[in-house]
Amino acid sequence: MARNPRDSQVIHEFLGSVQVFSSAVKNVVEKEILKAVVGDDLTLSQFNLLKMVALTDARTISDVALFLAVSKAAASKAADKLVRRSLLRRVEGKPDRREIRLELTESSRRLLARYDEQRERQLGIIFRSHPAAVLRRTAYLLDHLSAGLVNQSARREEVCLQCGVYFRDRCLVRQLTRRDCFYMNRRSRQKRAARAAETVETAAAGRKKS
Amino acid sequence: MARNPRDSQVIHEFLGSVQVFSSAVKNVVEKEILKAVVGDDLTLSQFNLLKMVALTDARTISDVALFLAVSKAAASKAADKLVRRSLLRRVEGKPDRREIRLELTESSRRLLARYDEQRERQLGIIFRSHPAAVLRRTAYLLDHLSAGLVNQSARREEVCLQCGVYFRDRCLVRQLTRRDCFYMNRRSRQKRAARAAETVETAAAGRKKS
């Protein structure tokens, strides 16, 4: 069972490179652009809430919380701050008045557009020199590794991989682990058909933008 | 400048796969093992502080804080909790009595050993089916992408990539960006030669374990 120490070293460095890249995307690209676009009075996680509302069909506090992998309490508080800054509107749920629908405002829509444009541009420059085939192959490898990790987990059913704004309708990890993620579980259990029709079109619209 | 929307999609999915894998390593592997080994009364970041002390030559509060990319205040408080749980000892600095040297205890050494053993084993199983050459090639790609991101940054000198326990003496990202990371900067500016001799051997000893 004991592996070659050489292999162990390779794995360690591989994990290091992933960690560093992941940190670079978050801290260099995302935080810097955010700062340039809105200044200092918006947290990255507050901003991510806006992105969720814009890009996915998560519209209620519960949905957003699931998607962002934070508690409902946290999502509720974050939404509150965004409402205060007029970047979000709370609207009473249509069929069910318990749930709160979140809607972007004109100002947050503009903000998101400027952010997306910058992000797209910066990433484009970096990735330009790397052929799409290489990127696809790498993503494929990573998905297989992720699936392996999840399958080893004692509580594989409960794990949330925090794909967040990277949520995919067709997710290789989901296929390989033959399970639904937390979010999908909730959705399929709970969503009423009444809502399904509407969300499909908004999701499609959101995806076209990206 | 506008790229093919197909490319944009590939980049998006690539970033998603990285994010999911990174989350899987942290939440599935690391948190679960931590829970199995020590139960619930130790945070992942508290534990990471122990790992830093064990695996690198960061021994003072300031060094650990730099390495973990948190504030000195946070490192100080975390160390405090670990001392209370008898997993860490505070020792007065040898040449300079302002600085506090952190030392593992017998119990934290055992704890780390058990953790490492489990982690090594789990990761080994997952990575077994992937040849080292593929992993090296992927790490190489990621390092180049990271370097590209850093080089685009307005504040490239200040950025910390949070390599943390994955710190490498020979770091490709550092080479490609032709800059030292935050930690290296501080070290080279501040460390006295008196200490250098000692730290070299402890670092070497720590690295042998991994």
Place this chain on the structure above:
DNA sequence: CAAGATTGACTCGTCAATCTTT
């Protein structure tokens, strides 16, 4: 009662101020 959202007490992070040592 169950579910969605909110609020309150608490934890862990940050920054600014302070204490000690150089």
Place this chain on the structure above:
DNA sequence: AAAGATTGACGAGTCAATCTTG
């Protein structure tokens, strides 16, 4: 005065309790 460490007030997250609606 400058540097290392600590402390306090505050921001953002968690869980548990509560309020409202179905």
